[in-house]
Amino acid sequence: MKTTAALLFASMAVTTSALAHEQKPDNLSFGSQQCDIEFKSDIRINPERIQITNVDNQHMVYDGQQLLVDGEVMPLTAAQQQALDNYSQQLRSYVPEVAQIALDGVKIAGVAIEEVSAAFGIEHNDALQQVVDNIGNNIEHSFYQNGEFVMGKQSFDELGEDIEQQFDENFEQAVEQAMVQSIGSVLMALGSQMVSSGGDMDEFEQRMERMGEQIEQRVELQAANIEQRADALCHSFSELAEQEAQLVSMVPELSDFQLLITK
Secondary structure, three states: OOOHHHHHOOOOHHHHHHOOOOOOOOOOOEEEEEOOOEOOOOEEOOOEEEEEEEEOOOOOEEOOEEEEEEOOOOOOOOOHHHHHHHHHHHHHHHHOHHHHHHHHHHHHHHHHHHHHHHHHOOOHHHHHHHHHHHHHHHHHHHHEOEEEEEHHHHHHHHHHHHHHHHHHHHHHHHHHHHHHHHHHHHHHHHHHHHHHHOHHHHHHHHHHHHHHHHHHHHHHHHHHHHHHHHHHHHHHHHHHHHHHHHHHHHHHHHHHHHEEEEE
């Protein structure tokens, strides 16, 4: 039979580890499929302007009126201005969704904790919730800085590594702490399930497995919605990369400031 800890926290482990950012080198991974989009530059978005910084630390700034390329004003035709406006609007719509999907994924881990705690009468889950809260705070601070949305290849990679590290180092310890602090409640819940099974160990095991599966299904239902949004975002990024390539063909001065390329 599965160990009690594994049975209690399997759904949380699956959900929280899914928040860890898995990727091939230079590629993003969204939802259930590999998203073959490479981030080439860093981007900052605030209500007044968009700034893209390339690997050579050169800046492109657009405020809706004026385009600056490494500090130099670039004159634009009406067609170029319209193309740049459209591109900027798409950046504002799509890029911050990366952070929102990540934050909503963290909320799913919180739901898993609540589901398991309610099922087994675990009252002392503060350490578990703290791990999840810390991950959410790190995501928030990584993407939102001084009133700006900030995202870049390096920061994105470092965020994923940080989530994995927090999960590996802190989650197992938090599970053990919750089990020790709530052992009385857990034993009472297990005893109740054993009585309901008439003392039949096979029946007891099946009841426990069904309970775990039900919890996992409820969590996975919410996770499926996140995956759908992530896959849709991947598609949007692919379209945005094409739009960006068209913009560069119209405004060659932006060739060194491509944010996205498809692999």
